Amino acid sequence: MAAKVKVATVWLGGCSGCHMSFLDLDERLVELAGLIEIVASPIVDVKEIPPVDVGIVEGAVCNKENEEVLLHMRKQCKILVAIGDCAAYAGVPAMRNQFKREDVLDRAYVDAESTLIGEIPHSAEVPELMKKVKAIKDVVKVDAYIPGCPPSADDIYYALTELLAGRIPEWPEGMLHFD
Amino acid sequence: MPKNDTSPEIKLTINSKECSGHEGQTILEIANDNGVYIPTLCYLKSLTPMGSCRMCVVEVEGMRKPVTSCTTPAANGMVVHSNTEKLQTMRRMILELLFSERNHFCPFCEMSGGDCELQNKAYENKMDHIRYPYLFPDLSVDSSHPYFVLDHNRCILCARCVRYCDEVEGVHTLDLGFRGHNAMVVVDLNQPFSESSCTSCGGCVQACPTGALFNKLSSFRGKTKDCQMTPSICQQCSLGCGIEVYTRGNHLVNIDGDESSKVNHGHLCNKGRYEPLLNHKSRILRPAVVHQGASIEFSWDKALDHISYRLKRLKAKDPNSIYAYISPKMTNEAIFSFMHFFRNIIGTSNAYLFGSYQYNTFAQALNKPNTEYSVLNMESDMSRLDDSDCIILMGADPGKTHKVLASRVRSRIRQQKAKLIIINDNKSQLDDMADIHVTLHTGTDGTLLNSLISLDLTSPSSKQQVELPYSLREEFNQYTPEYAEKVTGISWDKIVQISKMISRAKDPVFVFGRGLAKQNNPQLFQTLINFIRQVGRIQNGKLPILGLRHGANARGAFEIDMMMRQEIGGAPEDFSVRLLEKVNAEDAKFLFLALGDDELPFLDKDIQKMGQMDFLVVQSSYPSDALNHAEVILPSPVWYEKTGTMGNALGQKQALTPVFEPQNQIPQEWEVFAELAKRFTGDKSTLSIEQTQAKLEEIQTAYRAKFAPVNVDAIPFQCVSFPETEEGR
Numbered sequence: 001m002a003a004k005v006k007v008a009t010v011w012l013g014g015c016s017g018c019h020m021s022f023l024d025l026d027e028r029l030v031e032l033a034g035l036i037e038i039v040a041s042p043i044v045d046v047k048e049i050p051p052v053d054v055g056i057v058e059g060a061v062c063n064k065e066n067e068e069v070l071l072h073m074r075k076q077c078k079i080l081v082a083i084g085d086c087a088a089y090a091g092v093p094a095m096r097n098q099f100k101r102e103d104v105l106d107r108a109y110v111d112a113e114s115t116l117i118g119e120i121p122h123s124a125e126v127p128e129l130m131k132k133v134k135a136i137k138d139v140v141k142v143d144a145y146i147p148g149c150p151p152s153a154d155d156i157y158y159a160l161t162e163l164l165a166g167r168i169p170e171w172p173e174g175m176l177h178f179d
Numbered sequence: 180m181p182k183n184d185t186s187p188e189i190k191l192t193i194n195s196k197e198c199s200g201h202e203g204q205t206i207l208e209i210a211n212d213n214g215v216y217i218p219t220l221c222y223l224k225s226l227t228p229m230g231s232c233r234m235c236v237v238e239v240e241g242m243r244k245p246v247t248s249c250t251t252p253a254a255n256g257m258v259v260h261s262n263t264e265k266l267q268t269m270r271r272m273i274l275e276l277l278f279s280e281r282n283h284f285c286p287f288c289e290m291s292g293g294d295c296e297l298q299n300k301a302y303e304n305k306m307d308h309i310r311y312p313y314l315f316p317d318l319s320v321d322s323s324h325p326y327f328v329l330d331h332n333r334c335i336l337c338a339r340c341v342r343y344c345d346e347v348e349g350v351h352t353l354d355l356g357f358r359g360h361n362a363m364v365v366v367d368l369n370q371p372f373s374e375s376s377c378t379s380c381g382g383c384v385q386a387c388p389t390g391a392l393f394n395k396l397s398s399f400r401g402k403t404k405d406c407q408m409t410p411s412i413c414q415q416c417s418l419g420c421g422i423e424v425y426t427r428g429n430h431l432v433n434i435d436g437d438e439s440s441k442v443n444h445g446h447l448c449n450k451g452r453y454e455p456l457l458n459h460k461s462r463i464l465r466p467a468v469v470h471q472g473a474s475i476e477f478s479w480d481k482a483l484d485h486i487s488y489r490l491k492r493l494k495a496k497d498p499n500s501i502y503a504y505i506s507p508k509m510t511n512e513a514i515f516s517f518m519h520f521f522r523n524i525i526g527t528s529n530a531y532l533f534g535s536y537q538y539n540t541f542a543q544a545l546n547k548p549n550t551e552y553s554v555l556n557m558e559s560d561m562s563r564l565d566d567s568d569c570i571i572l573m574g575a576d577p578g579k580t581h582k583v584l585a586s587r588v589r590s591r592i593r594q595q596k597a598k599l600i601i602i603n604d605n606k607s608q609l610d611d612m613a614d615i616h617v618t619l620h621t622g623t624d625g626t627l628l629n630s631l632i633s634l635d636l637t638s639p640s641s642k643q644q645v646e647l648p649y650s651l652r653e654e655f656n657q658y659t660p661e662y663a664e665k666v667t668g669i670s671w672d673k674i675v676q677i678s679k680m681i682s683r684a685k686d687p688v689f690v691f692g693r694g695l696a697k698q699n700n701p702q703l704f705q706t707l708i709n710f711i712r713q714v715g716r717i718q719n720g721k722l723p724i725l726g727l728r729h730g731a732n733a734r735g736a737f738e739i740d741m742m743m744r745q746e747i748g749g750a751p752e753d754f755s756v757r758l759l760e761k762v763n764a765e766d767a768k769f770l771f772l773a774l775g776d777d778e779l780p781f782l783d784k785d786i787q788k789m790g791q792m793d794f795l796v797v798q799s800s801y802p803s804d805a806l807n808h809a810e811v812i813l814p815s816p817v818w819y820e821k822t823g824t825m826g827n828a829l830g831q832k833q834a835l836t837p838v839f840e841p842q843n844q845i846p847q848e849w850e851v852f853a854e855l856a857k858r859f860t861g862d863k864s865t866l867s868i869e870q871t872q873a874k875l876e877e878i879q880t881a882y883r884a885k886f887a888p889v890n891v892d893a894i895p896f897q898c899v900s901f902p903e904t905e906e907g908r
């Protein structure tokens with residue numbers, strides 16, 4: 001039996017919806033488990049990313065930590081896959097890009113209706129927000145895309161089986177969707 | 180560019196398919212006609228092509244660069260490719276540029292999921308990511324319009340909205356402002372919609388390929404693919420525009436214009452598109468009998484028994500003490516069954532159609548017995564406007580009453596294809612666009628027309644004048660500048676300008692409205708017709724006259740009313756009917772008001788008359804003052820529940836498709852009259868709708884066959900003197 005393809009996943013500035021869709025694969029997960037091994041992921045115990053064949057990235061690059069994780073993932077994987085609209089197009093998190101970063105922070109921490117006296121957190125523990133939210137292709141080279149907000153389990157299954165067959169998935173009309 | 184079948188045929192090859200078309204057509208038009216798909220974004224069939232999006236690029240052998248097929252004229256022998264690898268690459272790039280230029284967050288967009296042409300094109304072109312850097316421009320959203328939102332974040336600057344507003348609605352509220360990548364759709368002089376010249380037709384929203392313009396009322400209530408579409412006919416005015424009604428469950432979600440309709444070609448006004456969605460009026464849902472001030476619900480059978488019992492007693496005594504009125508908003512079938520019941524079965528000569536005077540006066544003007552069918556065919560239809568080079572509105576304000584017609588007028592004027600003259604006793608919506616607009620003293624239109632005839636006699640403008648005897652010319656000569664100015668209140672200068680403008684026109688069309696009709700004076704129409712004869716503008720026996728009437732089925736109802744009168748013989752002298760004018764409280768005992776979903780402006784004196792009746796039946800969809808004195812109240816279906824046919828102002832019979840089942844199974848109006856009839860004839864079964872329609876058709880055909888067309892030349896050429904009104908003395 002051929003060695004299993006090693007896969008790692010991360011989520012950056014995303015809502016975890018893409019990972020939930022992945023879990024939606026249901027019994028197909030069992031089938032895939034025979035072919036791939038998820039070595040690191042928010043949905044398995046190991047979070048530290050070792051060298052892998054395929055790295056799957058959910059979420060946009062919203063802060064410095066996202067950037068660091070992404071750069072690391074790029075180093076560790078052979079094929080990098082953007083999953084979901086946020087990773088592919090910057091998506092919903094990028095809605096803040098029309099505003100200044102400081103205004104966005106003020107709106108959330110100082111001017112929020114529920115806040116009496118607020119301040120913007122500035123501990124070293126809290127990663128710094130990027131000026132603009134970026135799609136991951138604006139930070140690293142991306143090899144394949146699975147758009148959708150979120151992509152359906154079918155989309156993910158299609159993309160994975162294509163990759164396993166050694167092809168970069170092409171999205172036939174009727175399958176591609178941005179919502 | 181419209182397809183011009185008379186120009187020479189050409190043949191070209193598109194994607195190895197032999198295609199044929201005509202000189203003057205674009206490559207895209209020929210491809211579409213021959214079933215070859217070329218993707219487009221900024222192209223919309225009804226608008227002048229602009230070539231701004233570049234989606235439709237094609238390669239033509241022998242041409243150096245790819246060209247936009249929507250703007251490139253086809254030529255004989257062309258070899259065109261629309262789907263080469265190079266073109267696919269270009270399209271994908273164009274799409275990526277469009278997406279990176281503004282802020283498209285599809286998951287949050289109402290149009291996402293089938294209703295966005297931009298997104299659909301992205302899917303078609305397998306755009307799974309965007310290679311260009313996003314600009315994330317800081318753009319605003321204008322939600323100040325009551326019916327729709329303009330979100331610049333999603334605009335691709337295709338200018339479909341701009342061209343629609345200009346070319347179809349004829350308002351030009353929208354335009355493109357600013358330069359380069361700062362270009363924006365601007366509303367008037369970059370104002371909010373709420374402070375703009377927008378007429379709320381909603382055409383731009385229907386035209387927009389993206390989520391940049393979307394309707395508030397239908398938002399997030401279902402995508403097109405989740406809705407059911409029922410094509411039907413708008414019943415808000417007598418034009419009868421084709422509509423597409425989108426529903427989900429038992430909700431009205433959206434109304435769009437039906438592009439296949441000969442009346443409106445997909446265009447609508449706010450009354451047709453939005454008002455029906457806003458109507459949340461309470462309805463009358465069950466038959467009720469009012470007893471000592473309390474209204475008690477009854478079954479249909481009981482209520483109708485109660486009515487027929489009263490009717491039977493009065494019929495035996497004096498059928499003419501029974502009065503019955505029906506609204507011209509009812510279907511042909513309803514008018515027919517109603518008139519059949521009251522005239523033929525009950526035998527009263529007091530069954531009337533509300534507002535029939537609007538046609539009748541015109542009929543009388545043609546000097547024919549007022550039961551003449553063909554008078555209607557003397558009038559032109561709306562399409563006549565499309566060829567006219569001078570439009571004269573008399574006592575008409577289509578911008579308020581018949582808005583789709585107003586948009587036709589406006590776009591002619593805007594394209595500088597026609598002049599516009601407005602003669603009215605009041606301000607009207609189109610005044611600002613008019614070449615000449617005059618406000619005359621109420622009721623002096625006749626004097627103005629006489630002055631115009633007199634002017635034309637002294638300085639003849641056309642070759643085809645009628646030869647008038649000397650004595651008649653003398654009579655017209657009395658319309659001196661001083662007299663005309665004094666009576667009409669219009670300066671002689673203006674009258675001369677009007678005369679010149681009309682006589683210079685090749686194809687003037689006169690549109691009259693309530694202002695003229697309400698004068699209820701056949702001689703006024705005769706004078707108008709004679710003026711038209713004088714300036715020699717009658718073509719093929721058709722008068723270049725168009726009437727705007729109240730009531731969705733005004734024309735159809737009037738036709739049937741006339742026929743039915745003829746059928747029973749002994750048509751009354753005059754059957755002009757304005758609200759309850761005809762009700763003679765002395766001998767009237769019973770009054771049946773079939774209002775349906777029409778809301779008629781009853782006056783206090785009408786309501787008073789209702790109070791004087793022994794027995795009042797009101798059949799209506801909505802509660803109103805008319806119910807105050809009612810003995811029996813019957814519910815009526817509303818527009819989206821109606822089955823049957825209507826005759827629009829163009830003289831076409833159009834079928835209504837019910838969008839929903841009538842609430843509470845309220846029967847169609849014609850069924851109610853048929854049920855009443857059964858109680859008198861002893862018939863066991865009522866006619867089906869098909870049988871009713873067949874019978875109606877039969878009478879109509881026989882009726883039409885009987886009459887020869889009206890001969891305009893038979894109308895006496897007289898100089899009628901019109902009353903001088905108080906103001907104009």
Ligand code: SF4
Pocket residue numbers: 282283284285286288289290291292295296297298333389390391
């Ligand atoms: S307009 Fe179309 S492409 Fe833009 S956000 Fe809406 S659905 Fe997406």
Ligand code: SF4
Pocket residue numbers: 340343344348350351352353376377378379380381382383384
């Ligand atoms: S609703 Fe009609 S009038 Fe208003 S901007 Fe749109 S097209 Fe123009």
Ligand code: SF4
Pocket residue numbers: 333334335336337338339340341364383386387388389391392
């Ligand atoms: S608002 Fe819509 S129709 Fe108008 S230019 Fe923008 S995308 Fe085109």
Ligand code: FES
Pocket residue numbers: 218219220221222229230231232233234235236247248249250
């Ligand atoms: S459709 Fe031809 S350029 Fe837009």
